[in-house]
Amino acid sequence: MHRLYVHPLPVRIWHWINAFGFILLIVTGVQIRYIGLINIMPFKTSVNLHNLVGFVLIANFFLWFLFYLFSDKIKVYLPELNPMKHFRESFRQMAFYGYGIFKGQPNPHHVSLYHKFNPMQSMTYQIVMLLLVPIQIYTGILLWDVERFQTGVNLFGGLRVVDTVHVLLFIFFSGFIFIHPYLASLGHTPTAHFKAMFTGYEEIEEETEGH
Amino acid sequence: MNVLQKVLVVDDDPVVGKSIDRVLASKGYAVIAASNGEEALNKLASEHYDLVFTDIKMPGMSGLEVAERVKASQPWLPVVIVTGYGSDAYEARAAAAGVSEFLRKPLSPEMIEASTAKALRERSPAMPMQTQPEEIAVPQPEAIEKGSTVKNIALFLAAPFIGLAYIVAMPFVGIGMLAWFGFKAVMKR
Amino acid sequence: MTSAWMGTVKFTRHLNFAVAFFIFFFACSISSQAAGVLSQDDKNCLECHSQEKFEKPMAEGEMLSLHIPGKDFAASVHNAVGCTGCHADIDLKKHPQTSKKKITLRSHSMAMVQVCKDCHDDKFKLYEGSIHATLLRDGNEAAPLCSDCHSPHSIRKDTASAPMAEVSCRQCHTPIYKAYAESVHGQIRGKPEGGHAPLCPDCHKAHEVTAASTGNQLKDACLGCHTNALAVHKTWLPNTDRHFEAVSCPACHAPTAKRRVNLRLYDSIAQERVAEKQGVPQFESRARSADSKGLGLDALALQSLLKEFNREGSEGKTILRGRLEVSTGAEAHQLAPKARAIKECDSCHREGAAPFQTVTISIVSPDGRPLHYGAQKEVLNSATSVDSVGGFYAIGGTRIKLLDVLFVLTLLAGIGIPLGHMTLKWLFRRYLRQIEAERQATQPQADSQASSGDNSTSPTKS
Known part of the structure; x- marks a missing residue:
């Protein structure tokens, strides 16, 4: 067992601000959309809080973005250009979570400095962080002041379209916030990955099998 | 007088070469990658290198074979084996060929640096000193970067x-x- | 000494006051005489026409009053013109003329409009652009003519500041007047001492009165006096500009009114509301044909109606622009004091909120008034209308049902998948332990036995 420094400080700071921000955005978002059904706080409070947290997370996203853009950690987010390799490893990963894990087989993915994600993860995070989050930020800003960004709203196809996209992504992120911690608990011990997100060091299991 | 030391990395996964390059480029090494055994042997035959890193599992010639052939033709050239799945049998065969180290993935920058330093320190004094006209041929690491x-x-x-x-x-x-x-x-x- | 001096001062002051008072009184009497004095000719006319109940039978049994109250006329602005100024057609030699051809009161007034126009051409031009003139051209018998609002024999300069109840609009727009009189504006205006608040023409214009709900002039009228309204709303209302655009003022400031959503057909290229072309009414028939069941347009019908409008209209792009407004003109006048205005966000931003229970589609008719056709309220919640009703959305109030279903499914999956996976792991735990034990037993000699490990994954390429 040895320790590998895979989560640098900026990434850890970003991660935890993002985690709490997401939860706040989801709670206030649900409150805004379902007032009457759910009454945690008044509508106006939830709108104001949602806007505030939204802007904090936008700033946070750019912290993340600039860090990856200008550090060698950018490799973590580079796509696998060989489709055969990508699919082979992805199916292997899926087979592990859907079958192998129950039989105690080892995780086919090995964390290394520039490969902290398994192929499924890396594909998901590339899409989430570089496509879905920016779209959510954009639609969020449009909805924040609809008249000021009238042209943007019209280009998008109207207010209702902007809102529908924002809500669809909200639904996706809500699902994500449940699945993500569960998958994170599937390390060699349930809390291993959580600890790593605080300390920065992932514990790497030594290979036990020779073939 | 500090001349760039040349390191050859043999791996079908280009990421390995890049991560080694990342670690060694700033330390005064020029890292050149080869994606299979044949390519590596051709390169070794035509140019001078100071160190070879090789993976074991590769399409075509295996890393162990590469190590054995290198040691047969240029016994002074240190070879480091890098693999994800080492077995005792492999390790024994590698040792027999005379490799200087047997590294297991994942590699950390410290591991790469330490094994490089160790391999070069221990390299055979029988190595013939080369004149270095190849400086020009070496691509500028800055440019690669x-x-x-x-x-x-x-x-x-x-x-x-x-x-x-x-x-x-x-x-x-x-x-x-x-x-x-x-x-x-x-x-x- | 001091007191004597003081006495002198007092006396002088009294004297000054008396002189001023005298001068003022004198001046007033002169001016009133000048305006109130009738010319000799007019006096001659009034000898007969000042008789009360002096009438002339007209067509259809109507009676035209020929009685002119002399005092009122003397005080009116038209005194300066004199009777013959307007009634030049009267030939004194043949007067009174007894013609056999009888005309109606209405056509008499209509004829007199031309006389007004001779002097008041500027006002007449404004009038011609009004909804009243359009109605007149369409042959509406009730459309007001000059004399319906302005009594020509007693019109004075200060008519505009006359008591509220004398405003002529109320003759036709009775329910609206009643609503106005009870509103915050009417109550201030109706105070015995007279208050500063708008009367009909202040918002609707006197002569160029147009249909209230088709343009922006009414919002501009509100903001014309309430100049800081936008700034005040901005202190508490998120997306203020959007609210000002999509919600009419009375929708919140007439808290007792019934509200609805009006989806206006709007030309997004010309940046104006779509109007029916003169003489080719299409809206009604198109809407009716789209609405096959006659229950109001549903989401699909709305989509096909929009398509219909975009087909031949190659010059523009017709979209729907939604607006929250009150359902009748009278309700628009029930403006309450500021403190009673609706301020709670969730009076609209919640499921089933009252304003979203009624939906209409509207177009501007050739006379400038809106034409409405009913739509089903479900169009606001249908996934089908994401595009067609793209321009109208109220968070919480008009949310799309399908997205709610999707959200619930996602939550169930988000909780269910980890639970299911955990359950499977728990079910396999015994098996897992068994494998673990086996592995430990075979570990020492396992290294080279590649063939035995067919239940493990093939070696990962590293």
Whole structure:
């Protein structure tokens, strides 16, 4: 067992601000959309809080973005250009979570400095962080002041379209916030990955099998 | 007088070469990658190198074979084996060939640096001193760096779209694979 | 000494006051005489026409009053013109004329409009652009003519500041007047001492009165006096500009009114509301044909109606722009004091909120008034209308049902998948332990036995 420094400080700071921000955005978002059904706080409070947290997370996203853009950690987010390799490893990963894990087989993915994600993860995070989050930020800003960004709203196809996209992504992120911690608990011990997100060091299991 | 030491990395996964390059480039080494054993031997025959890193599992010639051939032709050239799945049998064969170290993946920058230093320190004094006209031939690490940064950023920004393409293709690939396995099973019977 | 001096001062002051008072009184009497004095000719006319109940039978049994109250006329602005100024057609030699051809009161007034126009051409031009003139051209018998609002024999300069109840609009727009009189504006205006608040023409214009709900002039009228309204709303209302655009003022400031959503057909290229072309009414028939069941347009019908409007209209792009407004003109006048205005966000931003229970589609008719056709309220919640009703959305109030279903499914999956996976792991735990034990037993000699490990994954390429 040895320790590998895979989560640098900026990434850890970003991660935890993002985690709490997401939860706040989801709670206030649900409150805004379902007032009457759910009454945690008044509508106006939830709108104001949602806007505030939204802007904090936008700033946070750019912290993340600039860090990856200008550090060698950018490799973590580079796509696998060989489709055969990508699919082979992805199916292997899926087979592990859907079958192998129950039989105690080892995780086919090995964390290394520039490969902290398994192929499924890396594909998901590339899409989430570089496509879905920016779209959510954009639609969020449009909805924040609809008249000021009238042209943007019209280009998008109207207010209702902007809102529908924002809500669809909200639904996706809500699902994500449940699945993500569960998958994170599937390390060699349930809390291993959580600890790593605080300390920065992932514990790497030594290979036990020779073939 | 500090001359660039040349390191050859043999691995079919270009990422390995790049990560070694990342670690060693700033320390005064020029890292050159070869994607298989044949390519590596050709390079070794035509140019002078100070150190070889090689993976074991590669299409074609295995890393162990590469090590044995290198040691046979240039016994003074240190060879470091890098592998994800080491077995005692492999390790024994490598030791017999005279490799200087047997590294297991994942590699940390410290491991790369330490093994490089160790291999070069212990290299055979029988090594003939080369004159260094190749300085010109060595690509400037600075230039490599810049080119790859731009490329990395472009790939980074293209990543979600490639990812989307993969996601869209995934069910079809999956169904295709299942069909292929099914077909094979039927044919076998 | 001091007191004597003080006495002198007092006296002088009294004197000054008396002189001023005298001068003022004198001046007033002169001016009133000048305006109130009738010319000799007019006096001659009035000898007969000042008789009360002096009438002339007209067509259809109507009676035209020929009685002119002399005092009122003397005080009116038209005194300066004199009777013959307007009634030049009267030939004194033949007067009174007894013609056999009898005309109606209405056509008499209509004829007199031309006389007004001779002097008041500027006002007449404004009038011609009004909804009243359009109605007149369409042959509406009730459309007001000059004399319906302005009594020509007693019109004075200060008519505009006359008591509220004398405003002529109320003759036709009775329910609206009643609503106005009870509103915050009417109550201030109706105070015995007279208050500063708008009367009909202040918002609707006197002569160029147009249909209230088709343009922006009314919002501009509100903001014309309430100049800081936007700034005040901005202190508490998120997306203020959007609210000002999509919600009419009375929708919140007439808290007792019934509200609805009006989806206006709007030309997004010309940046104006779509109007029916003169003489080719299409809206009604198109809406009716789209609405096959007659229950109001549903989401699909709305989509096909929009398509219909975009087909031949190659010059523009017709979209729907939604607006929250009160359902009748009278309700628009029930403006309450500021403190009673609706301020609670969730009076609209919640499921089933009252304003979203009624939906209409509207177009501007050739006379400038809106034409409405009913739509089903479900169009606001249908996934089908994401595009067609793209311009109208109220968070919480008009949310799309399908997205709610999707959200619930996602939550169930988000909780269910980890639970299911955990359950499977728990079910396999015994098996897992068994494998673990086996592995430990075979570990020492396992290294080279590649063939035995067919239940493990093939070695990962590293």
